[in-house]
Amino acid sequence: MAEKETPPIILQFAPLNSSVDEGFWHSFSSLKLDKLGIDDSPISITGFSGPCSHPQVSNHLTLLSESLPLDEESLIGSTSHGNRNKCPVPGILYNTNTVESFNKLDKQSLLKAEAKKIWEDIQSGKALEDSSVLSRFLVISFADLKKWSFRYWFAFPALVLDPPVSLIELKPASEYFSSEEAESVSAACNDWRDSDLTTDVPFFLVSVSSDSKASIRHLKDWEACQGDHQKLLFGFYDPCHLPSNPGWPLRNYLALIRSRWNLETVWFFCYRESRGFADLNLSLVGQASVTLSSGESAETVPNSVGWELNKGKRVPRSISLANSMDPTRLAVSAVDLNLKLMRWRALPSLNLNVLSSVKCLLLGAGTLGCQVARTLMGWGIRNITFVDYGKVAMSNPVRQSLYTFEDCVGRGEFKAVAAVKSLKQIFPAMETSGVVMAIPMPGHPISSQEEDSVLGDCKRLSDLIESHDAVFLLTDTRESRWLPSLLCANANKIAINAALGFDSYMVMRHGAGPTSLSDDMQNLDINKTNTQRLGCYFCNDVVAPQDSMTDRTLDQQCTVTRPGLAPIAGALAVELLVGVLQHPLGINAKGDNSSLSNTGNNDDSPLGILPHQIRGSVSQFSQITLLGQASNSCTACSETVISEYRKRGNSFILEAINHPTYLEDLTGLTELKKAANSFNLDWEDDDTDDDDVAVDL
Template structure:
């Protein structure tokens, strides 16, 4: 006969768990630190290692009724909050719940509730760094607890009953029948029953951590018993019977909270917290005249181990490649962009609707100085569908020449707004190779956007915008009509139009079409020391198609810009 010992838990966290946590943090929980219910799975087929394994994956966020252990996830917003969390109070609350379940007899209906856990996490979503502690509270026994281990023969009936019911613990009576734990109340003699428990321990002759609180619960309920037999149910190998006995020697009950830390590649427990409350009762023998005094729990906290801070270096080194494999690099980048925008929404503009940015279709006339920088700003705001329209080609002067003007462009999109603040360079999306090969500006800009942000749907259209006052030969009429038809189709299939063209005349027809189809249009012009932004199309909040002209409809370019009437084409070719 030897002292009782139990194999502790370690935590195995699948990459899918972190991916689902990221998604819920971004789209559901945001800055809310309210504890969440999670469930951990265990395996009865582990034969390698020296610790019980609790597995977390994407299904852990959906609370399951049986076959799993239930816990609480506390996701902190900052590393400071994670380090400063009052774990002592938190774990005292959790362990008091365990003792309450034992006293009330609730564990007979839900034996899995005897094995709770508290999973505290800080997730740095930008760097994909995760700091976590998983805590498994358990009642610690006095010195007089002994155990004997025997082999147990089974024909597969126990595993079949477990698979059918998913009960973490059930009874095996003297006739070989399996029943639920509720029948324990009618059992008088310990020799008439054996308690079968799902044992995730990979060690042959040592029971797993779930047996600890189960033994305490049985001893509390059956105060006249001095021993009880427990059958360790495992998926492989011979089953073991643990006969655990105790006597009436008075010992102070104390509470141990075990904290394990593990990464998918290397399982290791780092720290153990020992909370020692003053309790005037034996944890296995409770007489009628004694009551537990939970108010007398000690406030002292003993930290066992070399450090009181979690380690995440091994996890980080292993986890990021797993994220790349599971999600793909494109989805990782999308998630990072979403995080930047979500932080702005959560902390600065709660009413901002980010989904409008991602679904927005933007048409940019001109892929030069203004068009390139507008597109870059749109990327930062999560816009993924951009179409460039331009008829010119990259010249050698385009990639390097720049302005020192800062452009403020305030754009109203229905009920929300954002501000562009850029220092534009002439062609920020082009480079020397584009000029050497005489590539089209629209094609070059679209290709550059796809290199910068692979998830963007960037397209290019080589098109000359028909301009008023420019004569058209008879041979060109068919081409011009085709261009007008293409232009109208582009405007009608996009949500917002930006006019970043060189000449004033080229801006007229797109603004007319924007007003006709009820689209928002913005005409942008930039000089050396000045700029102008003109709004066309419909008003904010009016997204319905305009059926007829009225005083509420914004005018075309010439109606709103009356300063200069002469043709700008000549000066435009000189570079504004």
Template sequence: MLLQFHPWASAVEAPFWQVLTQRKMDVFQLDDTHKPILGYYATGQQVRVPGRDTSVALPARFCLGTGAFSDESVSEHHNSTSRIPAFMFPAPGIVKNTNTIEDFKSIDKTALFKMTVDQIWDDITSGRSLQDPSTLNRFLLVTFADLKKFKFFYWFAFPALQADPAWTATAMEDITSVWSSAQVDSLRQQINQYRQTQPISQSGFFLVKETNDVFSVARLQDWDEFYAECDESQVTVGFADPSALDSHPGWPLRNLLALIHYQRKMTKVRILCFREIAGKQDMTASKLFTAQVPSYVPVTACPKAVGWEKNAQGKLGPRLADLAPLMDPARLADTAVDLNLKLMRWRLLPDLQLEKVQETRCLLLGAGTLGCYVARSLLGWGVRNITFVDNAKVSFSNPVRQPLFEFEDCLEGGKDKASTAAASLRKVYPGVNAVGHAFSIPMPGHPVSPQLHESVQKDIAKLEELFQSHDVIFLLMDSRESRWLPTVLGAKMKKIVINAALGFDTFLVMRHGIGQDREHQRSRGDPPLGCYFCNDVVAPTDSLSDRTLDQQCTVTRPGLSAIASASAVELMVSLRHHPDGVRAPADKEDSEGDREENTAGGQSSALGLLPHQIRGFLSRFKNLLISGQAYDRCTACSDVVLEAYEKQRYEFLFKVFEDAKHLEDVTGLTKMKEESENLDMEWDDEDDEAMEDM
């Protein structure tokens, strides 16, 4: 009878599509050239029908899993072994992932198929398939990944060479009807030993020889030596058979017969269809039969081939895997966030360090208008760790200006802003680690009563702890003095501090320097950058008491906070990309307003200019890039302030809280002012004498 074969049924594991997505986003990008891939299969299985004394053959499953793509960091042998599950057999192939659905539909599939067939034929004629029989299982996969909708269009081809004339076969016999139980057990042991000692690429194909009821197993390439004293009737070629049918062997046999016919010029061969129950040392389901052709016909050109898989409707056509309904919505959000960012890296910003930005731990001091918009911009950059600090409650005027709050948050006195903002972020994106802390930041010129000293010390300790555990601190408060202690801590711990402040139609966004930073000066030569207080010659003091209504609220044009917040986040991301980090020099503007990169001390950021300060003027729709040096008498980042904080800590801080002028005394500003006043008086005396002479 005509020999017929059980075709493959592709079985793509859902995690494979996730791996393909990662490869597409991180490696392939717009590269649609074909890539190597590894599939696997098991021997055929039958399952019993419950309640009936019959069995049903399972499909010949061809699988792709998480190990489909190679890991170039390990050897090929170890790589292949570790990429497929136990008791499985390898099948190398190629995948061509198209960039658009139109490309997927219009791709020259015939050419791709012929390329794979030619490779199989070349392996057979060159003898490469004897050295690596797994190449007989070469396959082709064409895909299109719609990463926004998590739909994957795909079409498998399993090329098989057609014999002319076709092979015929005797009826398939159970192995137990040909050999005794002891012989079958002996053969099983030999096959197991063969699989354990040979590379996995050899495991699916082998030679069998029986001598006086003793079996031995060898590689295809050992044919001449193995069968040196045997005639053709003693030749048995085995293969791992994925079919479980009683009448049809599996698809891998087609190319194996082509190899035997071409290399050995045989017209008749006994075939062992090796089928095992995985893990149970049972191969009694294996089959034996004899395949033959009428005569040997030399083949000089590549034969015709078949092998495109049919779809679920039984027609030649692609299949669709729609994973969106099966995926965890939180995981969908993760992937979608990463997708938008990684698309930026494909063509526009290949040096974009998305992982570094994503892992940045951001501390937001202030959960008001600036805090809300900064947090949303951070989410847009994929930042996963955001912490709020704010001691206020949500008021009825907040929701329209602060997008993390709603009307219900204002009821019953209002919810805590920090924890509510964090909860809202988690609603927007469940993958974010957002937390909120409700406590006050002590300020210069705001005395602390003795009975509250212990509580304030705990708040300070908590703030110090948060600084230590975060990479970037955003100062988003609504008063000048509330920024003083965070500025001191940022300079002391050498943290990235991004400051944003609003006027009615102006804003300031700046990155703080880290004080005098003499180590930086010695290595770079350029002056260190200043902080928010470096341009002042007066200490920050109480600006919150005795304020009118317009002074109690931050009165700004509604769009200004969003602009300033976005600028603050973009400044942080640019700074994270600079090799010098917090010590990066400032890029400037020339006299005509054209931007110039200051690369004298090092590389600029991959994202472009990296200024020190951005001063925005909404009334003129204009931004100015300004650079300011650190001031050695700064009330926040000068050496004397940092030393006083380090040595005296709470004693020093409570003096500052009691009277902000203590900062002017410590930094020498008081003495400088006195000297300036004396100088003015001396000039006044001289002027008086001159007038008398006239």
């Protein structure tokens, strides 16, 4: 039988298999969301491979979390350093932003491009210096980050040898080598694998001298190995376990050998292991006949093959991580993704971290409070505290979007409690709490027994304002906004104010506190640009806030507004806060207005203009921006009031609460009032009547 002439057998290579760890997709998702955005340039990644180490299982080419570049500079570049079981393989990832783009990718061209790199590395000699470049790979993918599902397709480009390589013989290495040789080869391989310098070098030479001593050499030493050996084999880490076939890396290896040294027959050594040591029973040795085609030249890149099959078919693979992820984490990442999409597309300079870390205090959890909280969540704000004294009433849920019928059956849940519950139900990652508390009001005299409790509330409110970054004034009376306005001016906190008439609304941001200039003496820019502070809600007044609630009729007790108002004003209030947070000057930003939109400091903010006040009417479907400076006789934010509060503390507050005229006397409003008693003080009109205070621009 051995003598019988057999037709040449075409050498068949066992294809590589890919394996992608979920950690890779998680890391890639982060990279995409945090750095790449919609940039779909190809990125360099590193696959990991190694010699087969099990008689029944081939070793895969694996993508792990660390397959991705560590930092932005290395997106196109070097290969990660590996270890004995994770020999790095250079790869490239083409990720598309749509499934249509994925399907439209020209796979043949992409494969050809990678094959060309291999061919060029062979021709240039680079493959001799760094043999890992012989086993490049390529992945195309579409990452649906909304659904956490990934479609992908690997290619392991292999240069097609023409004519094909024929196999002369193939046998276990233990049969090829003498036992003495085998022992020496094993020892040399184990040394090669144990050395940090060579453990991940997958292509090498095995030379066995006539005295059966084996040594492993780098490919570049081929010339040096000529002559003095009995046997010289081309070894490589073979991921394949099959006894009948060498693995895929041999293809490009043979292309190198043929092109570089023009050999006619090649002895190759498929190195395989067991339990971390060379196993010459699993390892193969073969002899192949390699013929150089007549037309081949260095300039012509050979054809290439290598797209991985999926269960025998030419289709991509896909994986969904959604089911294996914690639902809350999924929600967090989905919400984050939406915000990042907004940034990628429209607001590259948007600072999302400022939004996710800001702490908002909402005074009032009614129609406005509910809408403000919802819009804050839409912007990615995570930390919301509600202050409200009321309970959810039967008429609330149809207008107050955080409550349901269930919250008002029986005696009704406190709004501050129900709102917190609702936010958690909407988005479990919210950090939110509720404080059931009435806000002390000037002009609502209290008895001496009540003093401790009211002063306690003042302290709580002051502490809450100190511990938050932005305060929304959303209560339904004018006078309940006074103390928070004062405390925000005192603490120099951002205050956003929204108030509703029947069919008109006002949304404004308060200016910095009167002491903010001295506090920030270092910041010369602010001193320069901000010689005058913006006004607060009370700056336009010529009367101090007083009791407006007692003896109101049924209809007045109810906040009678057109249902469309609160969503509009609440949403605008949040957009205004976001504008302040994104503005380089923050609370000190001067007030813009629509008509100056082509000049001024609008370019500073990616969000557009940052007005001081917005007033609108649903009966006219109109909206305007206004600007008003801080008043020296303001009962809430003037230096007189703030310094009196700092000096006298509780006794100042009690006097304001118990004596309706105290604030007016203190600030000189009493005098102003006498001079101005013909003014129309309804804010819906005062933009026309009160030009020197609120300026209609």
